[in-house]
Amino acid sequence: MHIAEIDQITINGDSPLHKARAISKLVLTTLLLTSFIVSNELLKLGLLIGLILIFYVISKVRFKQVGHLIIYPIIFSFIFAIIRLQQSWDLGLIILLKSLGSAMSVVLLILTTPYVDIFAVFSLFMPKLLVDILLFTYRSLFILLGQINNLLKSIKLRGGYHPFNILKNLRNIAGAFGVLIIHSFEMSERMYRVYTLRGYDGGIPLTVDLWPLKRIDYIIIIIGIITLLGTVTSWNL
């Protein structure tokens, strides 16, 4: 499960980027994304990717760990790029770089900022209940992941999983999800009860320190702004 895996990397990360506040990183990501979206020049896109790579180096996440996470968006941008390539080389490459870059920007964010911190920033402008649902999804994901893993293990041990017999697997895996849904429905009722017991009335409070911004945060934001400005202004080389 990618989300669980990423979460683990993020939680254990230790770099200036990991220490920076969530807000500045979200701002940076937004600015980088905007840069990739508005830019249509190969050179600029290339430089932008270079900048992101530098951020990756600073973040100290090992490529071995995250490489396969970026593969997925790469495949998709690749498909587009190839189609475009049939029209023009440049266009294809631009598409490739744009999608690659925007995917890398988002992955950079998620690899350096725990989900909870991101949700905390969301809570500044999102309805409380929506943030609660996000937090619940995040928590349940880990609880249910353990359960479905056990169910699948058991299916596998009892000969219910054949790499090539998809129809049979479909039935058995559907059974596992059936069990999971029943359990989780009961779990949701128990959860609701305990939460009201503890005074839940909509709005799970978060203590993520969003403020004050530190020096590193200003640096990050300024780099982001400069990048965007650099992207939108036309260069006269």
Added chain:
Amino acid sequence: MESLIKVQCLKHIYPDRTQVNICGLDFIVNTGEKIVILGPNGAGKTTLLSHVLGLLSPVEGTVEVMGLRPDKNFNIIRKVIGVVFQNVDEQIIGPRVYDDIAFSLRNERMDKKEIDERVKNVANSLGIGNLLDKIPHYLSGGQKKKVALAGAMVMMPKILILDEPFDSLDPKSKGEMVTLLKHLNEVHGITLIITTHDINVVPEIADKIYVLNNGNIVTYGTPKEVFSDVEVMKEANLEPPILTELFTRLKKKGYSIDIPENLEEAEELLISLLSQQQVQAST
């Protein structure tokens, strides 16, 4: 003295029409007591606790906590009762340990500084002060139990309800939990209500035992009283603690010996018996 909790001949019907009766003797808890509820799987222990907490409403019978019906006075009762359910994963809400412990306090809109102080105090007293900014699902089972306990303790409840608190803990963690609970009771005067299948810790942790079986509270009393009622115990699928059983058997064989509460006592009793024998025999 008014009793803190009083349950009389409860009847509950779950949505799927499973009917649970908890009749027979009354379930009464007084301030400061350590109560253990025993009974076979499915006897209704968790159901009883849910009623005390006001999470369920009885079809018949009365449930009173401090003279109030908990289901009708949910928002009063929930502040005086802390609870740790069996599956702690399902009750940890906070995205971080700190948030989770602070959850109830924040819902009371308490002052930020006081929250901080209380959270840290509780966490330190339970030995999880260093976990405050961890994300709960990366903790071990025992740590999660302590976080849940801290979340309950932070409201400084009068009553603490624990459903199977020793489940799947290793012996050391279990010992720590026992010590902790006894400390909370002795030092902070918190009334404890505990269910467990781990019968061997019961003598140490219980002032009073209630035994549920077949829809009835079939007996109650001190551990010694209850465990010596062999008939009732057997009927309720229960076995007395090993030491109780061993010493009861010795007693039956004609040796005059007390029933010990824990290992230390057992050792002392045996040794004094052994030396008595010597003395007796030699005189």
Added chain:
Amino acid sequence: MESLIKVQCLKHIYPDRTQVNICGLDFIVNTGEKIVILGPNGAGKTTLLSHVLGLLSPVEGTVEVMGLRPDKNFNIIRKVIGVVFQNVDEQIIGPRVYDDIAFSLRNERMDKKEIDERVKNVANSLGIGNLLDKIPHYLSGGQKKKVALAGAMVMMPKILILDEPFDSLDPKSKGEMVTLLKHLNEVHGITLIITTHDINVVPEIADKIYVLNNGNIVTYGTPKEVFSDVEVMKEANLEPPILTELFTRLKKKGYSIDIPENLEEAEELLISLLSQQQVQAST
């Protein structure tokens, strides 16, 4: 004789980079043995079992079951090993008890009639013949464990692996489970590998104990041998069973007495000691 299972200095890395070592002594299981694995929470007991089952692949070290690597020969190994995991709710897949017990057989495309026969036989021998058309979800904890056990037994495995089989069972169900497991071992010659935190049942159910701690198998031996190694036990967060501890203490005080396996033995030993004392003293 070739050993049935052999694990040497295992190293496992979970996807999240948690590294689990099970090094030190070798883990060896011979046919017909009853093995119990002890160790604190997070020691790697479940991880070890998953490797034996071929569910995980070691990064380093060797795992052999009947001379084969279980991960590479998963489809052979899984037929000789039956498993009951800790949380039976997460392994019962059939919508009815019958379906669940028949699950493996159906996956082998066995003849309908034979399936029926086998399922009924196993169910009857575990005393759940009357539950076959029940929905597992609504069974009690003990009944669910038996259903899971039946689902594992129906393939007539040589080895049965049980991760915390006594968890959250009431004393009677626990006793039944112990009897059942011993019966499977004695009558059907099934090799048992069990993990548990319930140390008091260990002397009764174990021929050999392995103790895991801090990434190592730190000791192994008969219950008597292992439990008397106080240092190792303490280090691994373990406590010896109550009776073992009590009798060891008596021994230390100078009484010559054996260490009992169960209550009956303990009683006998004590009584004979007591009467000896009398005799000794009076002579």
Added chain:
Amino acid sequence: MSHIHLPDGIISPIWWVTGYLLCFTILFFILRKLDGEEIRRKVPMIGIVSAIMLLGMSVPLGIVPVHLSLAVLSGILLGPGFGFIAAFVVNLLLALIAHGGVTLIGLNTLIVGTEIFVGYHLFKAFSKKFSQMPSTVFATSIALVVSMALTVTIVGATAGLVEVIPHHHDHGHVEEEILIEEGIEETVVEESIVSDVKYMVFSGWTALFLILLVGNALESFGTAYIVRFFMKIRPDLIHQVKQ
């Protein structure tokens, strides 16, 4: 669940901004229409169903990386309103791991939301006449076709028809080897990448059509098996029954 797997920067801003606006408007009304107590009671369930959708996408059905997406199922469990919220949550979380662009969250939520809406109502309608197995199969299947068509239309209208790669979740998910924890997974990954590209680019539309058909059938029957399973045990879980 079909959703647009386009990265950011390809679809023109007018479209995705409109998508966002529409999505937020719908969310706003859903959240407002419900009184506090009802939705609060539902918060854990919505979170859990969202998590189940994410899990469905991460369990491969075999060595070929196809898997379930369970959008219609979540509609059957939650109803279309809460289902829409779940769709938003799922797409948001997916976008955060770069499965679909951040700019496309709005559009993707609309597409999945539509699938849920259509699936739920069809299921409800069919259930009056047929038993739950065929009802689920048809409802899921049709809902999938609808959302697929929607995807094609949107992508076609916005990015030029050439790039229309309607993507049912039945390939290319290189992720999550819950089941196959060892050995085989490496080859799975390699193969799927290669086969994806091959199918998409070289074998053209016929292959694509076949894949979609198979994907549709798997999803429909998978959903039906799940529904049949819990109908035996907890029929009350179906949203409409409770109404």
